[in-house]
Amino acid sequence: MFELSKDHEDFRGLVRDFAQGEIAPHVAEWDAAAHFPAELVPKMGELGLFGLNAPEEYGGAGLDEGGFTYLCLAIEELGRVDQSIGITLSAGVGLGINPILTYGSAQQKERFLPDLIAGRALAGFGLTEPGAGSDAGATRTRASLADGQWTITGSKAFITNSGTDLTSVVTVTARTGETAEGKPELSAIMVPAGTPGMVVEPAYRKLGWHISDTHGLTFEGAQVPEDHLLGARGSGFKQFLKTLDDGRIAISALALGCAQRMLEEATTYAGERIAFGRPIGVNQGVSFQIADLAVMVEAARMLTYRAAWLKDEQEAGRRGSAEVKQAAAIAKLYSTEAAMSSTRIATQVFGGNGFMEEYPVARFYRDAKILEIGEGTSEVQRMLIARGLGLPA
Known part of the structure; x- marks a missing residue:
């Protein structure tokens, strides 16, 4: 059964420190200006984030196993601070690097992968x-x-x-x-x-x-x-189906980062905001919503990292593609809808302040909706899950 190791948690801490130091101080300004911080990408490359599931010969981490789980941890932690930066990594690896790594010729890999993995370049x-x-x-x-x-x-x-x-x-x-x-x-x-x-x-x-x-x-x-x-x-259809299966797990990790941040923001605010002489968190109308949010986060975390673990097991030859496809669809469906719900709950807890751009819940509220659309809509995920259960196509 899957579990996150001490190495995983140490890596999570490394990425969290990076996100807090390099992204958090600037993210509100970048968001307001719709500015893509290209200077951040090489720094992410130096941290090794683009090469977690790539071999050493192209500058990757060369992990024998578990690279996809490390990638999901990185996406979650970046997404916890800002969803846009999280998707930059997710798309840069899952949609940019991985198709070349998986299907490219030796010449194509040698030409493009070293710069992509080092963060000197991006691919779409x-x-x-x-x-x-x-x-x-x-x-x-x-x-x-x-x-x-x-x-x-x-x-x-x-x-x-x-x-x-x-x-x-x-x-x-x-x-x-x-x-x-x-x-x-x-x-x-x-x-x-x-x-x-x-x-x-x-x-x-x-x-x-x-x-x-x-x-x-x-x-x-x-x-x-x-x-x-x-x-x-003629293999393009099969290629992008596999690419999307992997991407759905990554989007689930991004959604988890959103939900985790909303849990933290709502919990802190409910303990500090005073109304009628006491913190609003003592009111069950508030505390029960936050409790429900905590359940969503834990469920999303289990589904996300189980799917990532199955993906790593598949790469090691111990699991089949059908099992990974089903787990990816389930994780993506639940986590993205939980992320959308989490932003609604957090915004409600913040009241009028939640509608103001100076508070991060407003930005996360705007960012969350696309999670239910990209890499296959929620409706597509339900269709895939139903097919995986053997229901008629």
């Missing part, structure tokens, strides 16, 4: 489109191969880490033909930043995640060499 993953999100089979971006070059035409939406000064490459899913059954053949192609014909659209004005870098991408006949295909042609 272009899956979502204006008309294709949960329905990834509706992808309209196309790539045609001629004279040793892929020519890519189409658009992508909501792509994290795609427009920073550090962005070095975006892996894009595109239709490269049709299968024997007449279905779209989807492949993944790596498009380096600055490729002519790849247009980075203006940054979105978002409800939350103001510090995170998010852009749409347009491909106007962008050309890359044939060897920029990631993995086998």
